[in-house]
Amino acid sequence: MAEYKIIKIIKETKDTKTFRLKPVKGKVFDFKPGHFVVLSAELMVNGSPQHIKRAYSISSTPNNRSDNEYLDLTIKELPNGLMSKHVMTLKVGNTMGIAGPYGNFVYEDTMKDVVFISGGYAQMPFHSMINYIFENKLDVKPGVKITKIISARTPEDVVFKDKFIELTKTHKNFRFFITYTRVDKNPEFGLIGRLNAEKLKKILKDVKKKNYFACGSSDFLDAIKKIIIELGVDAKKIKTQGY
Numbered sequence: 001m002a003e004y005k006i007i008k009i010i011k012e013t014k015d016t017k018t019f020r021l022k023p024v025k026g027k028v029f030d031f032k033p034g035h036f037v038v039l040s041a042e043l044m045v046n047g048s049p050q051h052i053k054r055a056y057s058i059s060s061t062p063n064n065r066s067d068n069e070y071l072d073l074t075i076k077e078l079p080n081g082l083m084s085k086h087v088m089t090l091k092v093g094n095t096m097g098i099a100g101p102y103g104n105f106v107y108e109d110t111m112k113d114v115v116f117i118s119g120g121y122a123q124m125p126f127h128s129m130i131n132y133i134f135e136n137k138l139d140v141k142p143g144v145k146i147t148k149i150i151s152a153r154t155p156e157d158v159v160f161k162d163k164f165i166e167l168t169k170t171h172k173n174f175r176f177f178i179t180y181t182r183v184d185k186n187p188e189f190g191l192i193g194r195l196n197a198e199k200l201k202k203i204l205k206d207v208k209k210k211n212y213f214a215c216g217s218s219d220f221l222d223a224i225k226k227i228i229i230e231l232g233v234d235a236k237k238i239k240t241q242g243y
Ligand SMILES: Cc1cc2nc3c(=O)[nH]c(=O)nc-3n(C[C@H](O)[C@H](O)[C@H](O)COP(=O)(O)OP(=O)(O)OC[C@H]3O[C@@H](n4cnc5c(N)ncnc54)[C@H](O)[C@@H]3O)c2cc1C
Pocket: 036, 054, 055, 056, 057, 058, 073, 074, 075, 076, 077, 078, 079, 080, 081, 082, 083, 084, 085, 124, 125, 241, 242, 243
């Protein structure tokens, strides 16, 4: 485990913040877009100190490692959540214990026609992957198409919404959609209700050709995987990460 200092805190939504972290000693480890780290802290639980560990996706890209050494973690405060409530009390200059990188939920440079699907706030690995693709100009390679789909309760629940919308304006191979399950109107995207086979077919058209990444709660992932497989996609083309 290494110690990282908070060098910046960015408020993303009413309950979500990005913590920009720099190693106290040495450099940020090598990582791929989609990797996660394990954050450790000594917290009081029912009156006694306990060593608590939680996983967090790296939301920044590996590209800044050579010049401005940092990584970002974007964390949503959960009601009564031990670690997520604790980090919200931290300030610039405080430190965090971090181990990593971990996971197989990673974007590889050779991937072409990809769909990134998230349930609720689980945008963090995709923020890293999508920015990585654009920063490295991988989207201009022949056959590369990026589709990002979010299913969220309300617009307020979507982390990085405006950033993804901005990216659609400058990257013609990037398409972005949100469906909302707890509001009646969605003027920006026109989609209301849960993500289902009909919505996916309408958005994606050539469903079988694509590679899928899905991130969210285990219930969301079970439902999405079932829908995609029923649409005829080979299960090997679907990567999932549960939050
Ligand atoms: C690979 C991976 C990557 C992840 N990346 C991110 C990320 O980038 N950003 C992010 O915000 N999260 C991420 N998560 C989720 C994160 O790891 C934590 O699970 C999350 O922050 C909640 O941790 P916590 O300690 O705050 O909450 P916990 O204390 O673990 O509690 C979780 C929820 O359960 C409820 N709860 C706790 N105990 C009980 C009980 N006894 N009865 C009923 N309810 C209870 C709490 O109220 C809370 O809402 C990731 C998870 C994984 C597995």
